[in-house]
Amino acid sequence: MEPEKMNGQEPVDYAARVLRVHEQASEVLEDPAIAMQWMLRPSVLLNGDRPLDALATQAGYDRVQSLLVRLEHGVGI
Template sequence: MNIAVQAFQVVGGGAVLGVEIAHGLDLVRAVRRGFPVQAVQHVLDDGRLTLAELDHVVMPRKTWSNRKRVGTLTAEQSDRLIRVARVMALAEDTFADRSKAHAWLRRPTTTLGGERPLDLLDTEEGAREVETVLGRIAHGIAA
């Protein structure tokens, strides 16, 4: 399964988003429309993010509260959420264990300047750095 499809599952899949995707371009269209707020709730309920982590890497709590009233996320908020979901899916795939991936994302990493990988997901460039390290780990290169 490709990472776009795995990220789609992290945010609740078709049951939550109300669409099915076959490849990344389908996901792009869903992001542009804006995800339903249930996608965020799914990630929270599933234990993949805490409210504090959501506040840091996706959107402030006050914004989350407002979006719940509206019912949908903006395209930008959806993009940030799927970025986090993509890296989580990649980490879970790399470690072949959700709990190990969860722990790795929250542990300071020397390769990332002593930062926690999850804390870097607030920017696209930070996410790319984390993905690069995960790629090195997956290929057995010292990270």
């Protein structure tokens, strides 16, 4: 039996993305708790999506990664 998928993604892929993004956000924001709060809040820069929800697709993952890189380097958002 095939495992349940989320938007075409295996649950393990989604979980790996969540862990990677939380780790990166923790470094950028300098606090794991603040990183989790950031992941749970809707973002105008993600068209109102929460970063956590955006991670369900490759395109959303790429958008979240880009946003974190911009935050890390102080690029205007």
